[in-house]
Amino acid sequence: MDFLILLAKIIGLTFLVVLPLVPICVYFERRFSAVIQDRVGPNRVGIPLTLFGAKKDFSFLGLVQPMADGIKLFLKEDFTPSYVRKAFYWLAPALTVAPSLITLAVIPFGSSINIGGHEINLAIADLDVGPLFIFSIASLSVYGITLAGWSSNSKFPFIGGVRSTAQMISYEICLGLSVIPVLLYFGDLNLGKIVQHQADHGWLLLPIWKNGHVGSIDLQTALFWIPAFISFLIFTISIFAETNRMPFDLPECETELVGGYHTEYSSMKFAMFFMGEYAAMVVGSALIITLFFGGWSLGFGADEAIKNFTVGDFRVGGLIHLGIFLAKLIAFILFFILVRWTVPRFRYDQLMKLGWVIFFEAALVNVFLGALVIAAPSLSPAVIGIGAVLLIVLTGAIIWVAKVSEEPVKRNSGLLGQN
Amino acid sequence: MAVIKVKRPQLSFGEKIYFGALIKGFMLTMKHAINSMRGKSRGAKELASSGLGVTMQYPEQKWDDQLPEHYRGAPALVTDEQGRERCVSCQLCEFICPPKAIKIIPSEIPEGDRWEKVEKRPLEFDIDMIRCIYCGMCEEVCPEQAIFLRKDYAITGLSRADMVHNKKKLYEIGGVRTGLVNKWNELK
Numbered sequence: 001m002d003f004l005i006l007l008a009k010i011i012g013l014t015f016l017v018v019l020p021l022v023p024i025c026v027y028f029e030r031r032f033s034a035v036i037q038d039r040v041g042p043n044r045v046g047i048p049l050t051l052f053g054a055k056k057d058f059s060f061l062g063l064v065q066p067m068a069d070g071i072k073l074f075l076k077e078d079f080t081p082s083y084v085r086k087a088f089y090w091l092a093p094a095l096t097v098a099p100s101l102i103t104l105a106v107i108p109f110g111s112s113i114n115i116g117g118h119e120i121n122l123a124i125a126d127l128d129v130g131p132l133f134i135f136s137i138a139s140l141s142v143y144g145i146t147l148a149g150w151s152s153n154s155k156f157p158f159i160g161g162v163r164s165t166a167q168m169i170s171y172e173i174c175l176g177l178s179v180i181p182v183l184l185y186f187g188d189l190n191l192g193k194i195v196q197h198q199a200d201h202g203w204l205l206l207p208i209w210k211n212g213h214v215g216s217i218d219l220q221t222a223l224f225w226i227p228a229f230i231s232f233l234i235f236t237i238s239i240f241a242e243t244n245r246m247p248f249d250l251p252e253c254e255t256e257l258v259g260g261y262h263t264e265y266s267s268m269k270f271a272m273f274f275m276g277e278y279a280a281m282v283v284g285s286a287l288i289i290t291l292f293f294g295g296w297s298l299g300f301g302a303d304e305a306i307k308n309f310t311v312g313d314f315r316v317g318g319l320i321h322l323g324i325f326l327a328k329l330i331a332f333i334l335f336f337i338l339v340r341w342t343v344p345r346f347r348y349d350q351l352m353k354l355g356w357v358i359f360f361e362a363a364l365v366n367v368f369l370g371a372l373v374i375a376a377p378s379l380s381p382a383v384i385g386i387g388a389v390l391l392i393v394l395t396g397a398i399i400w401v402a403k404v405s406e407e408p409v410k411r412n413s414g415l416l417g418q419n
Numbered sequence: 420m421a422v423i424k425v426k427r428p429q430l431s432f433g434e435k436i437y438f439g440a441l442i443k444g445f446m447l448t449m450k451h452a453i454n455s456m457r458g459k460s461r462g463a464k465e466l467a468s469s470g471l472g473v474t475m476q477y478p479e480q481k482w483d484d485q486l487p488e489h490y491r492g493a494p495a496l497v498t499d500e501q502g503r504e505r506c507v508s509c510q511l512c513e514f515i516c517p518p519k520a521i522k523i524i525p526s527e528i529p530e531g532d533r534w535e536k537v538e539k540r541p542l543e544f545d546i547d548m549i550r551c552i553y554c555g556m557c558e559e560v561c562p563e564q565a566i567f568l569r570k571d572y573a574i575t576g577l578s579r580a581d582m583v584h585n586k587k588k589l590y591e592i593g594g595v596r597t598g599l600v601n602k603w604n605e606l607k
Contacts, residue, residue, distance in 0.1 A: 039472045
């Protein structure tokens with residue numbers, strides 16, 4: 001019975017909730033970008049009811065478009081160039097998709113439901129190492145991209161793969177360091193418990209209720225908002241870099257690299273890269289929501305009531321929470337899309353500098369800041385003062401080092417003299 | 420050639436921080452998004468938009484009354500005021516046509532016909548609309564002003580044969596054109 005429930009959760013949450021989100025993301029991406037650029041976007045593909053004798057077609061804003069795209073990708077010729085290293089060439093797409101889908105296992109999609117006495121937690125695996133699991137598995141997807149670039153045996157995919165490797169490894173450091181204050185604050189690595197804590201005590205970035213009372217906020221929580229917000233900024237931007245989304249999509253920037261690491265891929269293998277990218281985006285958004293925006297909780301002390309919502313013998317409040325989670329997820333995906341169509345692509349050295357010189361240091365200082373705020377109640381004022389001074393000195397020193405290291409190198413000093 | 424030295428712009432602190440520019444960008448794109456959903460994009464009215472962005476959505480809205488004077492649509496043959504075929508089948512258009520879309524079989528006008536003195540008219544005049552590139556050279560070259568590019572643009576068919584406009588169809592599209600050369604009139 002337990003096994004069946006687990007299987008149902010895996011199939012339901014991965015293949016019925018998240019995988020359909022991928023084509024829907026693509027649809028949103030196309031419609032939203034169209035609207036931003038004063039266009040219309042795909043709004044035609046629907047169910048051709050006129051073929052069956054009805055008066056009008058049913059188009060429903062073109063929501064069937066992603067299905068048509070998927071069918072197209074399935075039916076296209078799957079062309080394998082003769083010069084590729086076949087085994088790795090075939091392995092790479094799978095290595096990109098699988099990690100993204102595996103990381104879904106620890107995301108709490110909703111609170112629990114109760115059916116026939118069985119308490120079902122709406123997370124596939126309620127691990128006690130949630131964020132660590134996600135980081136470790138998600139970083140495996142770099143293998144997919146690197147192998148794709150290398151096995152294609154062609155220069156542009158190769159450069160794309162190398163760029164991607166460097167980028168993902170660099171930004172994983174910021175990613176890991178930036179969540180440390182958050183994890184210190186919750187004192188727990190279980191994502192389900194983190195969300196439960198936020199449901200009870202206010203979201204990390206919106207801590208304005210406590211035990212169901214809006215407005216009661218203590219000094220420590222208010223102060224922790226600052227490191228939490230810095231964490232949020234670094235974490236979000238690092239997720240952009242980690243998922244190869246627009247301002248940092250150098251591995252596949254089409255102006256320089258044709259198509260990047262998937263240049264030589266066609267048909268369903270290309271679709272799998274595409275899917276992996278969007279699935280990574282979904283997982284990234286889910287993680288941001290879980291850590292900073294209260295996961296499935298509606299907030300304002302309404303969660304206990306929702307959780308105990310009962311229809312007949314079934315306590316189905318968890319499904320309402322699932323709906324809330326998906327609504328937040330889609331809102332965040334729309335934000336991803338807005339960023340993609342707003343911010344121009346960075347240069348590669350800017351990307352590396354942002355990761356290593358700015359975010360790495362900022363995240364490091366932020367860890368100490370967060371720790372100081374959390375530890376403050378149990379410390380004497382003198383120790384807090386010394387800590388604060390040390391922190392300011394450390395920050396100043398880092399900024400100074402960053403400035404000194406920025407000493408301009410002579411650009412184009414060959415033929416044209418100094419520029 | 421003079422060497423022009425381009426100085427890198429000195430960025431102020433605010434510009435280096437970059438967040439200001441980001442937020443400005445978000446405002447700009449969101450303004451576009453909201454305006455285009457309300458049908459208030461710049462130029463939406465002039466371009467007769469469908470209410471989403473500046474796009475006119477084709478099968479529901481047609482741009483027939485938006486077409487400019489010089490629009491080059493399907494080529495067609497015209498008759499004059501007296502109902503005479505203007506074409507004298509000189510075949511210049513057939514020769515000039517870059518994609519060779521025009522095929523003319525000339526014939527003589529029999530004696531006793533009202534337009535006997537014109538001597539020739541086309542027996543067959545086919546324009547293959549799959550080949551036609553709407554360049555308008557036929558119109559330019561015609562000494563009799565018999566062939567014109569009309570504003571018809573939706574030329575469709577279910578087979579290749581459907582896409583060949585024969586003489587009947589061409590006169591149907593072209594209709595009568597008055598007030599042009601009158602050298603074949605009885606007046607002269």
